[in-house]
Amino acid sequence: MAIELSQCKLVYRKYFSFWDKLSDGQKELLCANTRSVSYKKGTNIHGAEDSCTGAIIVVSGCLRAYLLSENGKEITLCRFKTGEVCMLSASCVLESITFDVVIDAEEDSEVYIVRGDVMAKVSKENIYVENYALDNAVKRFSDVVWVMQQIMFLSLDKRIAVFLWDEMVRTDSTVIKLTHEQIAKYISSAREAVTRMLRYLASEGIVELSRKGITIIDKEKLRALTV
Amino acid sequence: MAIELSQCKLVYRKYFSFWDKLSDGQKELLCANTRSVSYKKGTNIHGAEDSCTGAIIVVSGCLRAYLLSENGKEITLCRFKTGEVCMLSASCVLESITFDVVIDAEEDSEVYIVRGDVMAKVSKENIYVENYALDNAVKRFSDVVWVMQQIMFLSLDKRIAVFLWDEMVRTDSTVIKLTHEQIAKYISSAREAVTRMLRYLASEGIVELSRKGITIIDKEKLRALTV
Numbered sequence: 370m371a372i373e374l375s376q377c378k379l380v381y382r383k384y385f386s387f388w389d390k391l392s393d394g395q396k397e398l399l400c401a402n403t404r405s406v407s408y409k410k411g412t413n414i415h416g417a418e419d420s421c422t423g424a425i426i427v428v429s430g431c432l433r434a435y436l437l438s439e440n441g442k443e444i445t446l447c448r449f450k451t452g453e454v455c456m457l458s459a460s461c462v463l464e465s466i467t468f469d470v471v472i473d474a475e476e477d478s479e480v481y482i483v484r485g486d487v488m489a490k491v492s493k494e495n496i497y498v499e500n501y502a503l504d505n506a507v508k509r510f511s512d513v514v515w516v517m518q519q520i521m522f523l524s525l526d527k528r529i530a531v532f533l534w535d536e537m538v539r540t541d542s543t544v545i546k547l548t549h550e551q552i553a554k555y556i557s558s559a560r561e562a563v564t565r566m567l568r569y570l571a572s573e574g575i576v577e578l579s580r581k582g583i584t585i586i587d588k589e590k591l592r593a594l595t596v
Numbered sequence: 597m598a599i600e601l602s603q604c605k606l607v608y609r610k611y612f613s614f615w616d617k618l619s620d621g622q623k624e625l626l627c628a629n630t631r632s633v634s635y636k637k638g639t640n641i642h643g644a645e646d647s648c649t650g651a652i653i654v655v656s657g658c659l660r661a662y663l664l665s666e667n668g669k670e671i672t673l674c675r676f677k678t679g680e681v682c683m684l685s686a687s688c689v690l691e692s693i694t695f696d697v698v699i700d701a702e703e704d705s706e707v708y709i710v711r712g713d714v715m716a717k718v719s720k721e722n723i724y725v726e727n728y729a730l731d732n733a734v735k736r737f738s739d740v741v742w743v744m745q746q747i748m749f750l751s752l753d754k755r756i757a758v759f760l761w762d763e764m765v766r767t768d769s770t771v772i773k774l775t776h777e778q779i780a781k782y783i784s785s786a787r788e789a790v791t792r793m794l795r796y797l798a799s800e801g802i803v804e805l806s807r808k809g810i811t812i813i814d815k816e817k818l819r820a821l822t823v
Contacts, residue, residue, distance in 0.1 A: 436741065436748075438745070439749075442749055446741075465731055465738060466734060467738040496727060500726060503727065503730035504692055506737060507692040507730055507734060510693065510733060510736075511693055514673075517740070518695075521663075521665070522665035522669055557748060
């Protein structure tokens with residue numbers, strides 16, 4: 370669904386730091402090529418084969434960007450939450466980005482999508498737009514290095530503890546409603562290893578495992594594992 | 597050692613795409629704050645604790661940027677070769693870079709170092725400089741994702757084969773003069789696992805192991821393992 374020009378101008382001032390540096394023509398071009406889309410939890414938004422979906426503005430919900438191997442293995446690179454803008458789905462804007470990511474809606478999400486080729490055109494004309502796109506990507510660079518450090522340097526107990534802690538804070542709930550399979554995907558480990566470690570954490574009285582998910586029962590002990 | 601202004605201006609036009617967008621004052625400021633330094637192979641140039649060494653221009657040689665864990669584990673992120681510029685050592689210029697890398701001279705290297713705080717000042721004044729710095733970092737983002745894919749998605753035989761092949765091409769020699777320990781560091785694996793795999797490759801007639809290093813004797817078979 371296209372969005373109205375007046376609403377678009379109001380919205381974009383909030384998301385795009387370059388907005389005031391655009392000509393009126395450029396503003397109208399971006400707005401005219403913006404769609405408002407709703408995605409159900411779990412829907413794929415951008416595939417590894419899609420060259421340039423465009424800039425995705427998360428109005429509400431949460432997106433997950435990940436690498437996908439030929440045999441289906443995943444590495445979560447980063448998440449885009451309410452108010453954030455994803456440029457990794459706009460590789461035609463950022464020629465230095467040579468890898469392909471997959472982006473799914475991790476929760477029910479409302480997004481605006483600015484067409485990639487239009488964004489690329491404006492970015493070529495206006496250095497402030499290019500600058501924004503690059504800065505947006507570099508921020509994610511830091512996220513990805515963090516993920517890499519987690520995977521390579523941390524032991525599995527620490528990785529799971531950090532993940533559970535972050536989930537608890539993010540969802541503001543001590544009940545983590547995820548399967549072991551899902552957790553394994555998020556932290557790039559194997560399902561069996563995650564199950565084993567969760568059982569260990571349960572035996573230590575840190576979590577409780579049940580059909581409804583993983584309940585954190587000793588926050589202090591969990592916290593201690595994350596540092 | 598400081599470098600002469602006239603020489604600096606000549607050199608910088610080649611390395612910095614933003615050069616013609618600078619004021620005369622900015623050009624002089626950058627040149628006045630440039631040092632020419634020689635590093636012996638293996639020397640540390642930038643430590644994880646150093647906040648802002650500056651932009652490092654590789655006049656000759658090769659630098660290696662890596663992450664270092666508390667217990668000494670390393671992950672090689674990328675290399676900077678002759679003619680390339682490293683901005684990961686200038687985190688004060690790039691505020692979105694929140695991780696710390698260590699940078700060593702991997703070969704005897706001649707570099708120019710532009711002081712970080714001076715580079716940051718000019719970058720704040722001139723969007724073309726900021727744009728250059730961001731673009732330089734985003735290129736490395738792609739390198740790092742590639743490394744991550746190698747580590748997470750490829751089996752060890754493939755990783756070692758890719759590494760040996762790249763080393764052969766890079767050094768233009770079929771003799772790889774590295775210890776198993778060094779190779780393990782480069783590909784972020786364990787020394788024992790590398791030794792086991794190299795013995796396997798030797799038994800397959802792909803390489804020959806000796807005191808002088810690893811000699812590639814069947815390029816075709818090695819190549820087949822990399823794809």
